[in-house]
Amino acid sequence: MTYIASRQFAYMYSKKKSLADLKEGERVDDIFVVKIKRSMKPYAKGFMFSLILSDASGKSIEYSYWGENEEARVKEIHDAIKEDDVVLVKGYSRIFNDRPGITTNPPDSIRALGRGEYDPAEFINPAKRPVQEMVEELKRYISGIRNPQVKKVLERIFIQDEEFLRKFSTHPGAIEIHHNWTGGLLQHTLEVARYCQLSCEMFPDLDRDVMIAGALLHDIGKMQEIEVTTRIKGTVKGQLKGHIPMGYRALANIMDELGTDERTANKLLHIVLSHHGSGEFGSPKEPMFSEAVAVYYADDMSSKLSSVTEFTKEEKKSTENDFMYHTRQRKNIYLR
Amino acid sequence: MTYIASRQFAYMYSKKKSLADLKEGERVDDIFVVKIKRSMKPYAKGFMFSLILSDASGKSIEYSYWGENEEARVKEIHDAIKEDDVVLVKGYSRIFNDRPGITTNPPDSIRALGRGEYDPAEFINPAKRPVQEMVEELKRYISGIRNPQVKKVLERIFIQDEEFLRKFSTHPGAIEIHHNWTGGLLQHTLEVARYCQLSCEMFPDLDRDVMIAGALLHDIGKMQEIEVTTRIKGTVKGQLKGHIPMGYRALANIMDELGTDERTANKLLHIVLSHHGSGEFGSPKEPMFSEAVAVYYADDMSSKLSSVTEFTKEEKKSTENDFMYHTRQRKNIYLR
Amino acid sequence: MTYIASRQFAYMYSKKKSLADLKEGERVDDIFVVKIKRSMKPYAKGFMFSLILSDASGKSIEYSYWGENEEARVKEIHDAIKEDDVVLVKGYSRIFNDRPGITTNPPDSIRALGRGEYDPAEFINPAKRPVQEMVEELKRYISGIRNPQVKKVLERIFIQDEEFLRKFSTHPGAIEIHHNWTGGLLQHTLEVARYCQLSCEMFPDLDRDVMIAGALLHDIGKMQEIEVTTRIKGTVKGQLKGHIPMGYRALANIMDELGTDERTANKLLHIVLSHHGSGEFGSPKEPMFSEAVAVYYADDMSSKLSSVTEFTKEEKKSTENDFMYHTRQRKNIYLR
Amino acid sequence: MTYIASRQFAYMYSKKKSLADLKEGERVDDIFVVKIKRSMKPYAKGFMFSLILSDASGKSIEYSYWGENEEARVKEIHDAIKEDDVVLVKGYSRIFNDRPGITTNPPDSIRALGRGEYDPAEFINPAKRPVQEMVEELKRYISGIRNPQVKKVLERIFIQDEEFLRKFSTHPGAIEIHHNWTGGLLQHTLEVARYCQLSCEMFPDLDRDVMIAGALLHDIGKMQEIEVTTRIKGTVKGQLKGHIPMGYRALANIMDELGTDERTANKLLHIVLSHHGSGEFGSPKEPMFSEAVAVYYADDMSSKLSSVTEFTKEEKKSTENDFMYHTRQRKNIYLR
């Protein structure tokens, strides 16, 4: 089940059919996102170009525009399309080299839509838990914190900055693989907090406040690392710096401003820096105290279980095989 | 806090002072376990031998018996002591080469006690949760299973075989590092089950029955791999075969006997085989479906958190340093 | 040279031409095995589906059925074909996207054959040594064992259970790479035994009986891990559990039944568990005594030499290059 | 050759003999740094405690105070000593368990000196290049930068903040292994810059300004990661966060304040984050453009060559062996 905010008003164009359901030989008159744009090339009868189109289904399809022998005209169409644009495509679906494709032959055409002509929400997977319910759970965790220094940090970030909370609560958790949907980041954050809460109950030596705060803050750098345009994608700065250093810096600056005591600050920052467990996975420090160890395992468990259960659900739909190879995890997954 | 069953009757000798509290230069008249026995050697004034003694504190100490120049007599004392014996030692504590030691010089002596002369429970760390409380939690998990095939397996192992349950509920979870106390195996088993239970609540595609059963059964091979004499130690067969294959075989034989359907049997057996995650850590198969992934992460989280919190608690007592090196995990742990 | 049992009676259909010899543009009227079945899809002129076909040559080829615009009729043909079926195909060979393929256009068709219509032996590579000769060699090894406990185990498994011996002596040793032919498992088993026999002669401290028995038994789990239908393939249970734990369990149960003494049993079981050398390659225990080390190296040498010599022989036929990349071993092999 | 700033005034106590030159059986009346303090213990004749002492030679020595049987009095002496204190020690050197040691027996004693009683410079290795000469080289590099954005960043950090420059120019480069002396950080920084300058001359596509700035800035986080008290040591925050994230944050904040353009800022920050080459060595990002690759290799070459040449020089003095094992680099070094 998925939850979508009710649409405020009608858009001129809306998505008709998911790429996942497109069949060969159909008439296409639908909207897609431009994921990759390739340059224009001459061919036997004129000039052509190709694109990779995608939609919220996560599927991609190759698109070809086979223009006539008027270079300037094809160039004009080509130049008007940019990556991340939503395009209105008229043409036909076909199988080409065993792979599905969409072809436009004039007089059919393709054009980029303006911002107001479509609903961007149609291009991102919808939330899997109601956003408001998740926000309330987040607030309950914060109000349960007893250490005033820690509480102040969480309130400063998640409560007082309403704009941040609004964005944080709908941000996806990753580009692909796991929690890659509206609100995925908050959903993942709460899963991590819940595992940590349970750890507290079983290992009473753990400092609940530091651990829960670490859980809630561990991925805030993702707000800068990935962005949502018409699709979820990595920012340039995110690829060059990574969400771990960016989240570390954002948190450190806020705690400096708030005058958080050094021991607390060091612990929260260490949790952010170490939450991928080791250098091999991007953490410049390994977890060096119990609460950091707890957040690291909770993060790993939440993301890996999300990844495997989503993979299994998707693959079960499309194959009758007992096993399917999971490329990222480099092993077969048993689907039955 | 630790829980010990009330003693039934008095023993002739009982432990007076923990090795952790022994100071240099004290008179010693106490009982210890023989961890390692070394052979007898001549020295300037006669014949001597040394032992490594330990007790429930987990500390070990070097013991030396400096006998007189009567080979036969020293040999008789030496021959009467075997590894795992509980010995009554009279002598003095001393620092030798910067390390603590206990020395016996005649007429003081050392002798092995008989089974009835001491309480074996004094040599194993006591349970950290009341055993009965844990058994009830285990039974609640079993009664909550809906799949009759799975329930039958769990009842056959944990309910119908009372002798097994009695042993299982007091068995330690490991030789050292984590859950190495009376009832540690059951405590760890329940921690794994709880993480799995929480995973179910967040990832509803998971098959709760298979996962909880996998959690409860994953370590049953430990019943054969480690044994409790006067100390916790690995069995010879355990070192040659490992608890993963042994637990796999025990479970497979029982399910064959019960006629468990093949799909359920394969899943439970796969969980047992894959619960260490990869070949590097002793699993001949990596987890290949979601429930196996969940048990693997839960097992890892329970054992690592137990290990780090215990380490921190112990080290905080004995050092004022901010950091202490954790040999097993090959990193510094921050203690403040 | 290869050895095939003489055929008992004639089948209706038999293989005409190996896939390795199929040329482009030929008329095809032959039988193949269905390795992978894909779902039916609409195309410009109707409905089509594709299969991956194979035969004993080890080669695979893509097959396409381009049906007419009658969904029910194509569906009926498609539904009647299952993976592992032997199919009678009429059509043409062609090159499509630089890859070889077979195409059927109605009125030509494809249909699954019944069990009695073809000879299954045509789809598995024939034995490379006469099976009877190998069985005699196996029996000589067994009769040479002096330790009665060990001998009893071997006789119970290989001699008394004639059905098992019959299957064991024709089973393949692997799905691909090495010894993947009728009798390959026994041939490999004997190679391992011979290397061990030679090790005995050079290292007289080795316990010949334990080592030879370990060599003969090390791969018995393969009987459950792989199966031969119309092709060699992994079983579901084999993929979830692996031949090492399955062989371990089978052997342990038999030795329990026979009352084999614990030291002997531990040694033989350890050899089975450790014969892949390390966790990285699927052994939950590394070889911990000399005889286990000997079997591990012998197994590795037999399989790697078989793999490289077969690869070289095959590649020499199909290329004039000096070197050919061996994907599994991730290195170039010199062919001259 | 080493360079030391001339002493401003005389201190009450000064170092008499390096630990490297101390012989057994000598009278000791000298000053040392307390590296590790251990707790007080009773012994046969009273109460004792031990310390690890060190000095600028890099050598450490075990120290024992064997007090009389007056617990309060020994406790007072023990309590008055803290880690990093400079202590005035009277006693004798001796060999104990084959290791050198210093022993104090009353009436000889030990006491911590106050800040003004000794010259802290005596406890850190002196600079290997004149500090002023290095500062001038640094300034020449900065004045050679053409890109005004980049120049502004460097001037803000190294020129305008005189206090920072003063500290930066005398800071050590590491705790041990390489550049662990006064001014070592600046010396290493300039070595990296010189290799980069040479790379520019050979690979003209490199952006000199970005690369030289990256070289000068790459290790600024070391100012927070290590500190110089009476010895060079890691800070708590440094061990929990590391110089890479700390340097990244410091630089990012300054560039934000200066309004450095995003492309330039991203490049400089990426160089800081990636300069250890890979996650294994603490970099959350691998070098992703040529200038970052150049700084990474230059940093590695400077530190490894410094380490090996220093090791060789030291070991040549103390052994006649041809080879000596280099623990950090896990290989033998040839000394001839």
Next chain:
Amino acid sequence: MTYIASRQFAYMYSKKKSLADLKEGERVDDIFVVKIKRSMKPYAKGFMFSLILSDASGKSIEYSYWGENEEARVKEIHDAIKEDDVVLVKGYSRIFNDRPGITTNPPDSIRALGRGEYDPAEFINPAKRPVQEMVEELKRYISGIRNPQVKKVLERIFIQDEEFLRKFSTHPGAIEIHHNWTGGLLQHTLEVARYCQLSCEMFPDLDRDVMIAGALLHDIGKMQEIEVTTRIKGTVKGQLKGHIPMGYRALANIMDELGTDERTANKLLHIVLSHHGSGEFGSPKEPMFSEAVAVYYADDMSSKLSSVTEFTKEEKKSTENDFMYHTRQRKNIYLR
């Protein structure tokens, strides 16, 4: 900028257009190198064969000859072409399966040219520094050597054997990736020497003569490992033995002949053997003294910087993406 020796005389055929600039649908009448030759196959209308053609641009293209139904005639054309031949091709460029290709249909044809009909220099990338300038720099390095034993070795190899110097100064440094152009080996050799020269200036303990000589000699085995025909390619012996052992042997034999003292000889040979740093990268010994460490890092820095800067330059031309995946280095490179 590239430097080419002026052409001595005109050849009958010369290259018209680089493969990098070929557009779809163009008439082709040009010369190429045959990189891979595939066997002849029947197709619907006759017999065809395909080749992989390349030129100095480093690009490759698939070529297809679609002959008529006269097997003998097509075979004659096919048989006359060998790998490494330069062929004169008439036909058309086309896009086939989204990949560029060249097709010949009779009466157009293809034929191998004789040695005198084309200029081989057209098929190798031209030098990036004037060869003569590099030779002079090499000679300056040699004349700067003071140790007469070392100098004698260098003069024997590089000065007295003029034929060797002529070949060495135009040899490429690698098949692909870095310095894969005329004179690339010498250019790389001098880059390594320059980094070493700078290391000397900063680390005066280094033995300049041994290090510079090691730098100049480290890759002489490449003269045997790779060869230049109409393209740069690995020799059979090079693939079986590698340039490190071959260079080691060549140098050792010359030094034996010259009577170089053993210590010097050992050092130079060790530098050659260890210059890839570790076994993982082909060095049978890790660098064991400072000069070997210096040459290793210099070699790595020269080749990696060359590789990344060349990659960036090439990719910038062909994509507008911010990042491009570098297959060899397994990471994204940032191009802006």
Next chain:
Amino acid sequence: MTYIASRQFAYMYSKKKSLADLKEGERVDDIFVVKIKRSMKPYAKGFMFSLILSDASGKSIEYSYWGENEEARVKEIHDAIKEDDVVLVKGYSRIFNDRPGITTNPPDSIRALGRGEYDPAEFINPAKRPVQEMVEELKRYISGIRNPQVKKVLERIFIQDEEFLRKFSTHPGAIEIHHNWTGGLLQHTLEVARYCQLSCEMFPDLDRDVMIAGALLHDIGKMQEIEVTTRIKGTVKGQLKGHIPMGYRALANIMDELGTDERTANKLLHIVLSHHGSGEFGSPKEPMFSEAVAVYYADDMSSKLSSVTEFTKEEKKSTENDFMYHTRQRKNIYLR
């Protein structure tokens, strides 16, 4: 059983008691080898120095000379002793810091013996197979070679150079771990050849001549890498270059001289270079054809089996434990 050539004549001093049998508190008047020499140091009553002594048992013992307060006199004694000397020691055995030691107090003394005063054979472990028998087996292998090119190489090395054969047939195979005794190299060489011979019988595609020759030649570089003085030790050149490149070069030079055809030469040289299997273990090339694969596995099997069986035999003597840790192989070995 071990085989020693009968002694030709009596030496002045001979070994009285193996270090393995030395007990504490015994009078010592025996000969030992000086393995490590340490420098002279002052102590409370004068000047002392220490040595590490060893003998053929493989055991080492710390030796201390506690001289009087006459520096010149102790220095004279100290100066007269060099590493590898055989020394005549008078003194007492003792346990010091729990480790065995030998102490000399004047007037007892220590002095280095001259070459003729002792039998060097007493300090190396004796051969385990009669040397003459092994030489005959080697010759049979050579005479069984059919390929005249290969045979010529073997005869040139092993038959025509009698001096070489004499040394080769008594050389040890390694410094420690396996085959570290007189004739160990030839014994190991023949074990490798026998495994290869068996491989031939089972894999008839293998080229027997090339493989057997590769087996016989694979370790000839050990003749230069290790040397026998009064103990087995690595040469300086061996540590800097390794037996693989040295054996490669020696063989290559001989084959050049004989004019061996290139294909045969490449194959034999590749076998030498690749016989450690991968760069990690010192081979600059991995085995690239079947015969090289066969020699690699045979070498590994011979050395590992020798190592484990020797370890087991030794440890069984000295412990009653079931398991003993094998430091080199990083695992426990089961001894029962």
